[in-house]
Amino acid sequence: xxxxxxxxxxxxxxxxxxxxxxxxxxxxxxxxxxxxxxxxxxxxxxxxxxxxxxxxxxxxxxxxxxxxxxxxxxxxxxxxxxxxxxxxxxxxxxxxxxxxxxxxxxxxxxxxxxxxxxxxxxxxxxxxxxxxxxxxxxxxxxxxxxxxxxxxxxxxxxxxxxxxxxxxxxxxxxxxxxxxxxxxxxxxxxxxxxxxxxxxxxxxxxxxxxxxxxxxxxxxxxxxx
Amino acid sequence: xxxxxxxxxxxxxxxxxxxxxxxxxxxxxxxxxxxxxxxxxxxxxxxxxx
Numbered sequence: 001x002x003x004x005x006x007x008x009x010x011x012x013x014x015x016x017x018x019x020x021x022x023x024x025x026x027x028x029x030x031x032x033x034x035x036x037x038x039x040x041x042x043x044x045x046x047x048x049x050x051x052x053x054x055x056x057x058x059x060x061x062x063x064x065x066x067x068x069x070x071x072x073x074x075x076x077x078x079x080x081x082x083x084x085x086x087x088x089x090x091x092x093x094x095x096x097x098x099x100x101x102x103x104x105x106x107x108x109x110x111x112x113x114x115x116x117x118x119x120x121x122x123x124x125x126x127x128x129x130x131x132x133x134x135x136x137x138x139x140x141x142x143x144x145x146x147x148x149x150x151x152x153x154x155x156x157x158x159x160x161x162x163x164x165x166x167x168x169x170x171x172x173x174x175x176x177x178x179x180x181x182x183x184x185x186x187x188x189x190x191x192x193x194x195x196x197x198x199x200x201x202x203x204x205x206x207x208x209x210x211x212x213x214x215x216x217x218x219x220x221x222x223x224x225x
Numbered sequence: 226x227x228x229x230x231x232x233x234x235x236x237x238x239x240x241x242x243x244x245x246x247x248x249x250x251x252x253x254x255x256x257x258x259x260x261x262x263x264x265x266x267x268x269x270x271x272x273x274x275x
Binding site for chain 2: 032050081095202206211212
């Protein structure tokens, strides 16, 4: 865990230093733009974690591997946390940039749906007592919901949104200053390491919880006999 | 640049710090919560509590 938590902290410190102190004030947006250093990495994480979670769900459905369900289960709260951060920082950025905290445009609405997918996944797991049934049902929900991720990503291209288009893409040179890009990437790597660290701790807890539950069920069955 | 300017964020302090502080708080809460969860799970596994 330390192997992920320590790099996460160091990368975040470096990213915050570059983003808040070194990077210059933006000519158009003033210092309000500095929200980007959390907002964009958090938004990437919220989508990326969902895809990883859906991937584990696909593995659990196909090969019936219990550990992959537990990995998906361990990722969901962290994904939901990043989604809340994305929506919250987006609202605080939208107010100075567009004059409104929220509009129902395609980007923002689909990101809100992502939050409901995470919460729905967790609620469904919680609602089903039998772990194997919970694995299957929640995996199906997660996989169906995965169509929302490309919708979020391409929403700014497919629809005319108030939300701006992509500044950084995989295909072309980024349309931002190098120091700003560096700060954003450092924060993104910090987010990855953080997510791995927290998920690995949570999955250990989940494994113990399920083992105990299984042992208890066997005991009960034994006693009944 | 002095400290007061830094916290003022060119007049956008409320928005910028509102974003950073709440994010930091959420991360702190998640970190503590996940550690508690693991500790509770270990404790339960050790004592064999149902």
